[in-house]
Amino acid sequence: IDDGEGGIELWSAERHRVSRAWVVTGVILFGVIAVLAWRGYDRAAAQSAYERGVARLADGDLDAAAASLDTALARRPEWGAAWRQRGCASRDAASQIANFSRAIAIDPNDADSLAARGRAYLHDGDATHARADLSAAIARVPDNAEWFGERGLVAMLANDDAAAHSDFLQCAKLQPRCAEAFAARISTVEASQNRSPRDWFAAP
Numbered sequence: 505i506d507d508g509e510g511g512i513e514l515w516s517a518e519r520h521r522v523s524r525a526w527v528v529t530g531v532i533l534f535g536v537i538a539v540l541a542w543r544g545y546d547r548a549a550a551q552s553a554y555e556r557g558v559a560r561l562a563d564g565d566l567d568a569a570a571a572s573l574d575t576a577l578a579r580r581p582e583w584g585a586a587w588r589q590r591g592c593a594s595r596d597a598a599s600q601i602a603n604f605s606r607a608i609a610i611d612p613n614d615a616d617s618l619a620a621r622g623r624a625y626l627h628d629g630d631a632t633h634a635r636a637d638l639s640a641a642i643a644r645v646p647d648n649a650e651w652f653g654e655r656g657l658v659a660m661l662a663n664d665d666a667a668a669h670s671d672f673l674q675c676a677k678l679q680p681r682c683a684e685a686f687a688a689r690i691s692t693v694e695a696s697q698n699r700s701p702r703d704w705f706a707a708p
Contacts, residue, residue, distance in 0.1 A: 550579035554586050561593055569593040584610035588617045597628035615644040619651050626654075631661045649679035653686045656704070660693045672704040 557572035570593040576586050584607045591603030604621035607614055622637030638655040642648065656671030672690075675682035683705045694701055 546579050550576045550583070550586075553579070554583070554589070557586075557593065558589055561589060566593050566595060582610055584608075584614055584617070588614065588620065591617070591620060591624070597624045600624035601628065613644055615641040615648075618644070619648075619654070622658075623654065626658060626661075631658050634658050635662065647678055649675045649682055650685075652678065653682055657686070657689055657693055660690070660697075660704075663697075669704055669708070673707070676705050 553572045553576035557569045557576060560566075560569035560572060570590065573586055573590045573593055577583060577590065580586065587603050587607035587610065591600045591607065594600045594603055601621055601624045604617045604624060607617040608621065611617070618637045619641035622634045622641065625631075625637060626634035635655060635658045638651055638658060642651050642655065645651070652671045653675040656668045656675060659665075659668035659671060672682070672686070675686070679685070690704060691701065693699075
């Protein structure tokens with residue numbers, strides 16, 4: 505197109521518009537890539553800290569385990585499994601209960617956290633909540649022999665001998681070595697209540 509001053513290139517205006525659009529698009533894509541890269545790094549760092557925490561927990565180093573798990577949870581605060589492991593790394597019943605409760609709030613069907621919180625309640629002297637949590641765990645995983653045995657101990661403490669006997673029988677049905685595994689703990693409860701020893705695994 506000739507405007508008397510050398511002409512106007514027909515597509516110059518359109519090219520400028522396309523160029524600006526690509527610049528904007530490029531900036532947006534760069535931002536998305538950066539965010540995704542940071543999230544990937546953050547997730548990897550959390551996973552690494554979690555694995556260190558679990559390893560230290562297996563070694564029995566509760567303080568080091570707690571420190572690593574705290575690092576993982578600072579990056580991923582909605583990680584139920586990490587809260588469960590953090591509960592296992594806690595030294596007192598109140599902290600254990602609080603951490604297991606966080607895991608259960610994230611995943612109400614986390615049977616391991618329910619059973620672990622039940623144990624923590626039992627250690628804290630709260631047989632009622634211990635029994636409720638172990639029952640909830642068993643409802644979700646009904647073939648766990650250990651949880652039946654633990655609930656049997658709680659029933660003994662509550663002087664509910666019929667329920668205790670039933671749970672110990674189910675424990676033995678699922679795991680033939682249940683009587684051997686729980687013998688010492690049963691004797692401890694019997695002694696604490698001045699009970700005479702009995703065979704809790706005898707058929708009715």
